[in-house]
Amino acid sequence: MASSASTKPIFSSPIISSSQPKSSKSSNLSFLSSNTFGVKPNNNINNLKLSSQQHSFVVKSVLKTADQTKQTTSSNNVAFNDEKPTILVSEKLGEAGLQVLRQLGNVVCAYDLSPEDLCKKISSCDALIVRSGTKVTRQVFEAGQGKLKVVGRAGVGIDNVDLQAATEFGCLVVNAPTANTIAAAEHGIALLAAMARNVSQADASLKAGKWLRNKYVGVSMVGKTLAVMGFGKVGSEVARRAKGLGMNVVAHDPYAPADRARAVGVELVSFDQAITTADFISLHMPLTPTTNKVFNENTFAKMKKGVRIINVARGGVIDEDALVKALDSGIVAQAALDVFTEEPPAKDSKLVQHENVIATPHLGASTKEAQEGVAIEIAEAVVGALNGELSATAVNAPMVAPEVLSELAPYVVLAEKLGRLAVQLVSGGSGIQSIKVVYRSARGPDDLDTRLLRAMITKGIIEPISNTIVNLVNADYIAKQKGLRISEERVVVDSSPELPVESIQIQISHVESKFASAVSETGQISIDGKVKYGTPHLTCVGSFGVDVSLEGNLILCRQIDQPGMIGLVGNILGEQNVNVNYMSVGRMSRRKKALMAIGVDEEPNKEALTNIGAVPAIEEFVFLKL
Numbered sequence: 001m002a003s004s005a006s007t008k009p010i011f012s013s014p015i016i017s018s019s020q021p022k023s024s025k026s027s028n029l030s031f032l033s034s035n036t037f038g039v040k041p042n043n044n045i046n047n048l049k050l051s052s053q054q055h056s057f058v059v060k061s062v063l064k065t066a067d068q069t070k071q072t073t074s075s076n077n078v079a080f081n082d083e084k085p086t087i088l089v090s091e092k093l094g095e096a097g098l099q100v101l102r103q104l105g106n107v108v109c110a111y112d113l114s115p116e117d118l119c120k121k122i123s124s125c126d127a128l129i130v131r132s133g134t135k136v137t138r139q140v141f142e143a144g145q146g147k148l149k150v151v152g153r154a155g156v157g158i159d160n161v162d163l164q165a166a167t168e169f170g171c172l173v174v175n176a177p178t179a180n181t182i183a184a185a186e187h188g189i190a191l192l193a194a195m196a197r198n199v200s201q202a203d204a205s206l207k208a209g210k211w212l213r214n215k216y217v218g219v220s221m222v223g224k225t226l227a228v229m230g231f232g233k234v235g236s237e238v239a240r241r242a243k244g245l246g247m248n249v250v251a252h253d254p255y256a257p258a259d260r261a262r263a264v265g266v267e268l269v270s271f272d273q274a275i276t277t278a279d280f281i282s283l284h285m286p287l288t289p290t291t292n293k294v295f296n297e298n299t300f301a302k303m304k305k306g307v308r309i310i311n312v313a314r315g316g317v318i319d320e321d322a323l324v325k326a327l328d329s330g331i332v333a334q335a336a337l338d339v340f341t342e343e344p345p346a347k348d349s350k351l352v353q354h355e356n357v358i359a360t361p362h363l364g365a366s367t368k369e370a371q372e373g374v375a376i377e378i379a380e381a382v383v384g385a386l387n388g389e390l391s392a393t394a395v396n397a398p399m400v401a402p403e404v405l406s407e408l409a410p411y412v413v414l415a416e417k418l419g420r421l422a423v424q425l426v427s428g429g430s431g432i433q434s435i436k437v438v439y440r441s442a443r444g445p446d447d448l449d450t451r452l453l454r455a456m457i458t459k460g461i462i463e464p465i466s467n468t469i470v471n472l473v474n475a476d477y478i479a480k481q482k483g484l485r486i487s488e489e490r491v492v493v494d495s496s497p498e499l500p501v502e503s504i505q506i507q508i509s510h511v512e513s514k515f516a517s518a519v520s521e522t523g524q525i526s527i528d529g530k531v532k533y534g535t536p537h538l539t540c541v542g543s544f545g546v547d548v549s550l551e552g553n554l555i556l557c558r559q560i561d562q563p564g565m566i567g568l569v570g571n572i573l574g575e576q577n578v579n580v581n582y583m584s585v586g587r588m589s590r591r592k593k594a595l596m597a598i599g600v601d602e603e604p605n606k607e608a609l610t611n612i613g614a615v616p617a618i619e620e621f622v623f624l625k626l
């Protein structure tokens with residue numbers, strides 16, 4: 001490490017768990033099985049090479065599922081399946097979106113599927129597109145395991161998708177968050193005005209032959225206070241429109257920036273302040289464990305008597321029984337509801353049937369314009385994901401800008417290879433619990449996004465020793481599940497900021513190594529790598545500096561530094577027709593200990609490895625698969 005280097009931890013890993021994983025697999029990484037040479041046969045090795053389609057390749061690699069791994073392993077290249085992907089559309093989607101999908105894959109539109117039929121169909125699908133009516137449960141992800149790569153939610157709310165299960169199964173979830181904003185806001189305003197002026201009730205009454213002008217006297221909106229609960233995309237558009245109606249608008253949103261509210265002329269206030277001062281309350285927050293039934297008996301009791309409530313967000317944010325009581329008692333004068341806890345609600349729902357309630361069947365996003373826009377937005381996101389692009393609307397994966405991705409491409413390969421090497425250096429009986437990754441870089445902390453690199457290191461470490469397929473979506477989850485703690489550290493070095501990373505070091509502590517020379521003076525297994533001319537290189541093993549290109553496989557030998565060693569080992573390999581592609585020797589001092597790193601194209605047979613071990617000057621050696 002350069003003496004001028006400053007050390008700054010950048011990541012305090014969330015991947016810290018003392019809990020045992022749920023799966024029946026080993027709770028830590030102690031199940032390294034060994035053959036004669038201490039290496040477990042590895043079915044998941046990808047012969048990764050950078051190509052002209054580097055960017056696309058990198059993403060495909062980081063999002064790869066078991067299915068793709070099978071295919072790439074058998075064909076020994078990194079290309080996606082040549083067959084067209086199958087995209088299941090389980091709810092009505094605009095024609096323009098379907099056309100985008102058809103350009104890439106086989107599109108199957110199957111509406112109103114039972115949960116069982118969805119599970120049956122999904123096992124042969126690469127992607128699923130839903131709206132709010134399809135429950136994408138854990139069972140769906142289990143049924144789609146190894147094949148289903150992406151779930152597209154044609155809309156905003158993802159409360160009908162089991163995100164935890166998606167992440168565990170490495171399935172990307174994308175949504176279409178912008179195209180229906182205006183439609184939802186307009187519907188909110190339509191309900192607000194219709195409720196205030198009794199439009200629905202008066203219309204029904206007139207159609208029933210009555211003329212009740214006195215009964216349907218409404219309330220005015222101008223000068224009244226509207227509390228917008230959730231000042232996101234829809235909430236802020238509702239606020240903007242309500243101001244146009246002359247309303248006094250306040251908003252509550254714990255995460256909204258004050259300047260965004262100021263720009264609309266809205267004051268951000270506390271939850272209690274909002275609900276106690278408002279004449280109208282309009283709900284625009286997502287349904288989450290925190291917002292579930294946040295409008296309940298207690299909160300209704302705090303509201304101004306005669307308050308009016310509009311909900312175009314999610315039914316689940318209201319305790320519907322409590323709302324019926326509040327309507328009966330007059331605390332809530334009227335409610336206008338587009339969404340319900342159960343959709344469709346029961347025909348005899350007291351809430352829907354209440355005389356002071358007007359209701360629509362989840363129509364917020366249902367304008368021609370919004371449905372066209374949502375269909376295109378989700379189709380493009382799903383096609384992009386299937387093509388290997390990271391989506392800007394990924395819900396359960398880090399979003400990495402394409403230019404960052406291209407720049408990091410060779411480092412992604414290096415990261416995975418170093419992970420693979422490091423884990424193979426751990427001796428069979430040891431469990432890995434703690435891994436430290438040190439990035440040496442001239443870049444400032446904001447200019448280096450290491451999430452991708454960390455995911456690929458995790459992939460490299462876990463895949464050789466388990467059947468789990470690791471990708472960008474599930475890397476952190478899988479590491480946590482296996483009790484693996486990964487911490488990251490940045491060392492700022494005085495080199496060119498043109499390069500995102502100068503070197504990556506992986507340290508594994510509290511384990512024994514099957515190759516003692518890989519253990520550094522401070523007691524950890526430690527290896528370093530760099531990208532040279534676009535190719536990953538191993539540059540340090542323990543305390544030995546080496547330089548070997550990480551292609552094919554690797555033999556590391558520690559020996560007494562003396563003439564003729566390269567020839568001796570080269571001959572043994574040559575006799576078995578094993579081609580050496582790279583060789584490098586690092587030593588501590590002259591004629592003492594040296595470390596020889598040999599890159600080989602083929603896997604040496606047992607005899608070749610036995611003969612290498614029998615060379616008197618060789619004190620230890622290890623064969624590592626990349």
Ligand SMILES: NC(=O)c1ccc[n+]([C@@H]2O[C@H](COP(=O)([O-])OP(=O)(O)OC[C@H]3O[C@@H](n4cnc5c(N)ncnc54)[C@H](O)[C@@H]3O)[C@@H](O)[C@H]2O)c1
Binds near residue numbers: 285338365
């Ligand atoms: N009825 C429909 O057809 C329809 C159409 C579009 C959107 N929606 C629903 O409307 C809601 C908002 O959509 P959006 O596009 O504006 O989403 P958004 O993510 O842009 O906005 C949601 C806002 O809620 C805020 N929030 C989160 N937790 C909160 C809490 N506890 N209290 C207050 N605010 C909180 C967030 O900070 C965010 O600003 C979602 O539930 C969405 O599913 C319904």
Ligand SMILES: O=C(O)[C@H](O)COP(=O)(O)O
Binds near residue numbers: 132133154180362
């Ligand atoms: O969250 C959303 O985008 C809306 O609730 C729209 O849902 P829909 O796609 O089922 O109309």
